[in-house]
Amino acid sequence: MKIHSCSFWIFALVASPSVHADIALNAPGVPVGRQSANSVPFRSTLTLPNCYKYIFSGTEARGTTTGAPGSSGTQGNGGLVHYKAFVSSKGGNCSSGGQSAGAVQLTFTNIQTFNSSPLKTLLLSPAVAFVGTNAPIDVDLVWQGEGNGKKPTGFFNILGEYQAAPPIPTGNLNFPDGTWELKKTTSNSNPAGTATIIRQ
Secondary structure, eight states: OOEEEOOOOOOOOOOOTTSOOOEEEEOTTSOTTSEEESSEEEEEEEEEEEEEEEEEEEEEEEEOTTOOOSOTTSTTOOSOEEEEEEEEEESSEETTSSSEEEEEEEEESSHHHHHHSOOEEEEEEEEEEEEOSSSOEEEEEEEEEEEEESSOOEEEEEEEEEEEOOOOOOSOOOOOSEEEEEEOSSTTOOEEEEEEEOOO
């Protein structure tokens, strides 16, 4: 069973006029560099198929100090900039009691503030878990930026944990759920403990 955790990301940007400015959009289970946005506003969506478990624990965002041209209300600065993340599933169980975790939003005064601010992190408490029950589930990820920015740079991450659906079991070993007593192999010996079998 594959487990991918998103803890931190390191990005190197080369200071050159030919470098394409963009915001890297990342999440557990998503290859680095697959999703990005080169202007604000933006909305990027991706579906991860065949998931067993996806935990949505929050978001983080940070920009570089390249700055942005223009004044408030013009292309480049544009006043408040909001970064929102949505995670939802098709099928399975959700620990929040529904099929969607809703939105987590980070707010910056403007795109220049985003480009110069330290890392901002917003965590869900508790985190929301989407779990496949009888079959794998599809998980939808949405990164959204609202405001106005011509050449923003940096990254916007969905935080959490991703587990791909495990391979189909083979063989004929079957144990019903419940608590089982463990015994030594010799006869008339005392139990060595108990084991509880659950599906997880």
